[in-house]
Amino acid sequence: MPTGVARSFEILIPVLVVIGTLHPLNLFIEAQTGMILPQAIMHLLEPLVSASDSLPAILLSVLMCQIFWFAGIHGSLIVTGIMNPFWMANLSANQAALAAGAALPHVYLQGFWDHYLLIGGVGSTLPLAFLLLRSRVAHLRTIGKMGIVPSFFNINEPILFGAPIIMNPMMFIPFVFVPMINAVLAYGATRLGWLTQVVSLTPWTTPAPIGASWAANWTLSPVVMCVICMVMSAVIYLPFLRAYERSLMKTEVEKAKAAVPVAETVSQ
Secondary structure, three states, X not given: OOHHXXXXXXXXXXXXXXXXXXXXXXXXXXXXXXXXXXXXXHHHHHHHHHHOOOHHHHHHHHHHHHHHHHOOOOHHHHHHHHHHHHHHHHHHHHHHHHHHOOOOOOOOOHHHHHHHHOOOOOOOOHHHHHHHHOOOOHHHHHHHHHHHHHHHOOOOHHHHHHOOOOOOHHHHHHHHHHHHHHHHHHHHHHHOOOOOOOOOOOOOOOOHHHHXXXXXXXXXXXXXXXXXXXXXXXXXXXXXXXXXXHHHHHHHHHHHHHHHHHHHHHHO
């Protein structure tokens, strides 16, 4: 038998299996519920979709992301892989409500995640990048110079691994809790009607104020929210950065003192 013919039969068999199993199941579900199979699945998932839009769900997803990242695991991929179906369902509902002139029902979408919780990348480190530029430690200033431009586009690996923040116990608290505080601020502002909700899907590399406004149909309140989140992030990061700087400077002094006797011995 020619190879092309054989391949067509290889494809035909699984197609027949799918049709022979799912089509009767679809007919049965439609007869019992009045919904076809995809509609029935979405109906079953409605409680999960509703729960995914709550503040506890937001905080849990952010906490998971930050903990994974701190351990050196790409938490963003894990969390967004879980949340994307819910985000897309919420986005569709918001767009339908916008088209109908109704109130937007959902808060937690990818634009909310990208532009309020991860400003400058995971951990909301764009304000930290600015702080590093004025650091008292030369190494950290260098990292700030390397990381500031990518941070505008939410790429912060130079800072995460260069400072470092990953597996650095002195930076654990701000790294984990800054995005969570931003989440509370943005969620609260949205529920109070101060912050326009997301209605479009934007590239995650869009700088936060621009991306936030774009995602919310080019309104101004997201820009203000981003600025507030950035200021809050800087305020929280600053004392931990200063403590980390002191530890680095102390280590450098100790190394310098230890190197002096060695140098004297060599010269003798």
